[in-house]
Amino acid sequence: MDDARTMLATAVAEARAGLAEGGIPIGAALYGPDGRTVLGRGRNRRVQDGDPSMHGETAAFRAAGRQRTYRGTTMVTTLSPCWYCSGLVRQFGISRVVIGEARTFHGGHDWLAEHGVEIVLLDDPECVALMTDFVAARPDLWNEDIGA
Amino acid sequence: MDDARTMLATAVAEARAGLAEGGIPIGAALYGPDGRTVLGRGRNRRVQDGDPSMHGETAAFRAAGRQRTYRGTTMVTTLSPCWYCSGLVRQFGISRVVIGEARTFHGGHDWLAEHGVEIVLLDDPECVALMTDFVAARPDLWNEDIGA
16 A cells, blocks of 8 residues: 555645646556556646646556556556546556545546456545545536536 | 548548558547537547557547537547547547447447447448558557557
8 A cells, every 4th residue: 555655646746736737636647567667647737738638647648658568557546537547547458546536526446446457545635635625616627627 | 321421531531641640540530519510630649649648539539629518529430449539438428429440449339339329330441441451560559559
């Protein structure tokens, strides 16, 4: 669990940077099989780039560039991955997903678990606070980001 | 079916442009509820941009920019959408997917149909030929693109 907490700190730093930019505070990182090497990190960029395709997880995946395999990698994200980002994890065979919280949004992580992805749900109070505050302040933006 | 064929021509043009650039020949477009307005169009950009997150469908979605709703929209793609792109369709509530072919790759379109997305599978010979030829020529690139 210690490595999961360390990974989560990277994702939280991305989420906080996104919030400071006026963006949606969701951050993520893709870690290599050693659990220490950051292959890519990123944050939701809907507001910053006007790009609806860049969720936190997809931004981290993009930042990692082309990889021959994702076996053994971990995607860490501050929030339960939506269907889009869950599909990413399943398609590319990312082995593990570390999730900050799933209280404010419950995405596709149960589906991923059914398909053999290891899920670590941390229920982190800082992640919950980040999203709770954001959804209360900008429900319009949040709903836009999940197509609701 | 006529509008589906017209839409597919847009996706095929994108796929052909991608092939000419040395890329993976998969193209897509997002059409508005009127079935005529192209909100965004794009093609797989793994090779061209070194960007694994840009599949044909995600490129078209990105090109459409921020939208308040995807209700009534159609995603047309030359190839059955992978889990990543199927997740995109489900998360954002895209109403319909027009698919050029599902012979060379069978992605998540049955899952989408189960979740209420209208699926139009055209089994188009030109789309089949594009992918059959490409997979035979560059199996390495194709496997990389689907995380296989």
